[in-house]
Amino acid sequence: MGSIWIQLRAVCLLFLCCIRTAARRVVSGRDATKRPFLVEVLQLFLRTGIGDGLTVPIEVGRRRIPPTLIPPALRGALHGPELVALGKRQAELLRPRLPQGATILYVHGGGYVACSPATHRALTAALAVESGASVYSLDYRLAPEHPFPAAVDDCVAAYRALLAADSNASKRIIFAGDSSGGGLVMATLLTVKQLGLPLPAAGVLFSPWVDLTFSSESLHKNESTCYLVPASFPVYRHAYLGELDPREPLASPLFGDLRGLPPLLIQVGGAEMLRDEAEALARAAEAVGVRVTLDVQPGLFHAYQTAVALLPEARQAVERAAAFIRTVGTST
Numbered sequence: 001m002g003s004i005w006i007q008l009r010a011v012c013l014l015f016l017c018c019i020r021t022a023a024r025r026v027v028s029g030r031d032a033t034k035r036p037f038l039v040e041v042l043q044l045f046l047r048t049g050i051g052d053g054l055t056v057p058i059e060v061g062r063r064r065i066p067p068t069l070i071p072p073a074l075r076g077a078l079h080g081p082e083l084v085a086l087g088k089r090q091a092e093l094l095r096p097r098l099p100q101g102a103t104i105l106y107v108h109g110g111g112y113v114a115c116s117p118a119t120h121r122a123l124t125a126a127l128a129v130e131s132g133a134s135v136y137s138l139d140y141r142l143a144p145e146h147p148f149p150a151a152v153d154d155c156v157a158a159y160r161a162l163l164a165a166d167s168n169a170s171k172r173i174i175f176a177g178d179s180s181g182g183g184l185v186m187a188t189l190l191t192v193k194q195l196g197l198p199l200p201a202a203g204v205l206f207s208p209w210v211d212l213t214f215s216s217e218s219l220h221k222n223e224s225t226c227y228l229v230p231a232s233f234p235v236y237r238h239a240y241l242g243e244l245d246p247r248e249p250l251a252s253p254l255f256g257d258l259r260g261l262p263p264l265l266i267q268v269g270g271a272e273m274l275r276d277e278a279e280a281l282a283r284a285a286e287a288v289g290v291r292v293t294l295d296v297q298p299g300l301f302h303a304y305q306t307a308v309a310l311l312p313e314a315r316q317a318v319e320r321a322a323a324f325i326r327t328v329g330t331s332t
Contacts, residue, residue, distance in 0.1 A: 003067065006063075006064060006065075006066045006067075007066050007067070009064070009066070010049075010066040013045060013048060013049070014041070014045050017041050017042075017044040017045040017048065018041050020044060021037065021040045021041045021044055022037075025037075034299075035225075035271075035299050036299075036313075038310065038311060039299065039300065039301065039304075039311070039313075042227075042301070042304075042307055042310065042311065043225075043226070043227040043301050044227070045227075046227035046301075047227035047228070047229060049064070049065070050227065050228065050229045050232055051229055052064065053065075053114070053232075054229065054231060054232055054235065058113045058114070058143075058144060058235075058239060059145075061114065062110070062113065062114035062115070062142070065110075065114055065115060065116075065119050066119070067116075067118035067119055067121060068118070068119060068120065068121050068122040068123070068306075068309065069121065069122060069309070070121055070122060070125040071122060071125070071126070071308075071309045074125050074126060074129050076097075077096060077097050077098070077129045078094055078095065078096060078097065078125055078128060078129060079094070079095040079096075079097065080092070080093050080094040080095055081093065081094050081117070081121065081137075082094075082095075084136070085161075086136055086138060086157075086158045086161050086162070087154065087156075087157030087158040087159075087160060087161040088153070088154055088157045088158075089138060089139050089140055089141070089154050089157070089158065090139045091117065091136040091137055091138045091139060091158065092117035092118070092121070092124070092135075092136070092137040092139070093134065093135070093136055093137075094121075094124055094125055094128040094134070094135045094137070095128065095134045095135075096128050096129055096131075096132050096133070096134070098132060099132055099133070099134060100131070100132030100133065100326060100329075101132070101133075101172055101329065102131060102132065102133035102134075102172050102173075102174060102201075102325055102326070102328075102329025103133055103134050103135075103136065103162065103169065103172055103173045103174070103329075104124075104127060104128070104131070104133045104134070104135045104136065104173075104174050104175075104176050104204075104325065105136050105138065105155070105158060105159060105162065105173060105174070105175050105176070105200075106120070106124050106127070106135050106136065106137040106138065106176050106177060106181075107138055107140065107155060107175070107176070107177035107181035107182075107184045107185055107188075108120040108137065108138075108177065108178065108181045109177065109178040109179025109180045109181040109182070109206075109207075109209070109303055109306075110142075110179070110180060110181075111179070111180050111209075111232065111236035111239075111240075112142065112143045112148075112151060112180045112236055112239065112240040113142055113143050113144065113236050113239050113240065114142065116139060117137035117138070117139050120137060120178070120306060121137070122306070122308050122309040123178070123305055123306050123308050123318070124137045126308045126309075126315070126318045127176065127318060127321065127322060127325070130318055130319055130321075130322030131321075131322035131325040131326055131329070132322075132326065133174065133325055133329060136158070136162070138154065138155065138158050140154035140155060140158075140184070141154055143236075143239040143240040144239040144240075147239070147240055147241065147242055148240050148241050148242075148244065148248075148250070148251055149187075149250060151184055151240075152184060152187045152188060152191060152250055155184055155185075155187070155188040155191075156188055156191050156192065156195070159173070159175075159188065159192060159197070159200070160197070163197065163198065170197075170198035170199060170200055170201070171198075171201055172201060172329050173200040173201060173329075174200060174201055174202045174203070174204060174325050174328060174329050175188060175189065175200050175202070175203045175204070176203070176204035176205075176206075176321075176325075177204075177205065177206070177208070178205075178206035178207055178208075178303040178305065178306060179206070179207050179208070179209050179274075179302065179303045180209045180236075181206075182205040182206060182207065182208025182209060182210065183208055183209045183210050183251075183252075183253060185203050185204075185205055185208070186203065186205070186208060186210055186253035186256070186281070187249075187250040187251070187253050187256075189203055189253075189261050189262070190249060190250060190253060190256045190257070190258075190261075191250065193260060193261065199260075199261070199262050200262060201262055201263075201328045201329050202262050202263045202264065202265065202324070202325070202328040202329070203261070203262060203263075203264045203265070204264075204265045204267075204321055204324065204325065205264060205265065205266045205267070205278070205281075206267050206268075206303050206305045206306075206317075206321075207267070207268050207269060207272060207274050207278060207302045207303040207304075207305075208266065208268075208274070208277075208278055208281060209274055209277070210252060210253045210254040210277055210278070210281050211252050211254045211255075211277040211280070212237050212240075212241065212246035212251050212252045213246045213247060213252060214233055214234075214237075214246075216274070216275075216276035216277045216280065217276055218272070218273055218274065218275040218276035218277075219233075219273045219274075219276075222271055222272055222273045222275060223273060225271035225272070225299075225301065226269070226271060226272040226273040226301045226302050227301050227302060228272070228273045228274075228302050230273075253281070254277060254280055254281050254284060257288075258284055258285045258288050258290055259288040259289065259290075260289075260290075261285065261290045262290075262328075263290070263291040263292070263293070263328055264282075264285055264290060264291070264292045264293070265292075265293045265295065265321060265324045266278050266281060266282050266292060266293070266294050266295065267295040267296075267297070267305065267317055267320070267321065268294075268295070268296055268297075269296075269297055269299075269300035269301050269302060269303075269304050270296050270297055270298040270299060270300060271298070271299050271300060271301060272300070272301050272302040272303075272304075273302060274302055275296070278294075278296075279294065279296070282294040293324065295317070295320060297313060297317065300313055304317065305317045305318055305321070
C-alpha cells in the first residue's frame with residue numbers, strides 16, 4: 001500500500017504541476033521561456049519534490065521518491081528486473097531479449113543520499129533495450145547512514161564481481177550513471193586504475209556531479225532553468241562527506257588524475273546547474289589524452305535522461321548513449 005500511495009501522490013503532483021505551468025503561461029500571455037511545455041512541467045515537478053524532501057530528515061524524504069515503471073513498449077523486449085547479488089550489495093538485472101554482448105554497471109543518482117534502482121528503472125530499461133546490453137543497476141549504500149567512501153567501495157566490489165565471472169569481461173563492461181551516480185562512475189574508474197584492475201570499456205555520464213566544492217558558475221547562472229534546489233547541495237555534501245575536504249579526488253573526481261581512463265560519453269543539459277563542471281571534466285580528460293564525447297543539449301535540465309518515459313529529448317539522448325555503448329562494448 002505504501003508504494004501505491006507514493007505513486008498516487010506523484011501522479012497528483014505531476015497533474016498539479018501541469019495546471020500551474022499552463023496557468024503561468026496564460027497569465028504571462030506568451031511562452032516567455034521558449035521551452036517545451038513538458039520540460040517546464042517536469043522541472044517544476046522535480047524541484048517541488050526535492051524541496052519537499054528538504055523539509056524532513058533525509059531518511060524520511062528518500063521514502064517519498066516514487067519508483068519509475070518500465071514503459072509498456074519496452075516490456076516485451078526485456079527479461080527482468082531480477083534481483084541478484086553483486087559484490088557486497090544487490091543489483092537489479094535487466095537483460096534484453098536480443099543481447100549484443102555488452103554489460104552496463106549502472107549507478108543511480110540522488111545526491112548520495114536517495115533513490116534506488118527502482119527509481120531509475122525506466123532509464124535502465126531503455127538503456128538495455130536500445131543498447132542490447134545487460135544492465136546491472138547497483139543498490140549501493142546511501143549516506144548519511146553510510147558516508148564516503150562506502151558507495152565507492154560498493155561500486156568497486158560490484159565491478160570485481162563482474163570480472164570474477166569472466167576474466168575477459170572488462171572489454172565489454174561500461175560504467176554508467178547520472179548526477180551523483182556519474183560522480184561515482186568517475187570515482188570508481190579512478191579507484192580501479194589505482195588498484196591496477198583491468199579498466200572497463202568506457203564510461204557514460206549523465207549530468208555528472210564531479211565537483212563538491214560548488215565552484216562552477218552555472219550553479220548560480222542556471223538556477224532558474226534547472227530543477228535542482230541550491231539549499232540541497234550543502235545538505236547532501238555534509239551527509240556524504242561530513243568534514244572531509246571536498247577536493248578529495250574520489251569525492252570530486254574533477255580534481256583526480258584522469259590519465260589513462262577509457263573513453264567517456266558526457267551528456268549534460270545546457271540549462272542545468274551542473275553544466276560547467278561537466279564541461280570542465282570533459283576538458284580535463286581531453287587534456288590528458290582521454291577520448292571524450294561531450295553532448296550538451298540546449299534548454300534541458302539536470303539528468304533529463306531519467307525522464308525517458310515522458311520526454312522525447314530524453315529518448316533521443318538514450319538512443320545516442322546506446323549507440324556509443326554498442327560501439328565501445330562490442331569493438332573487442
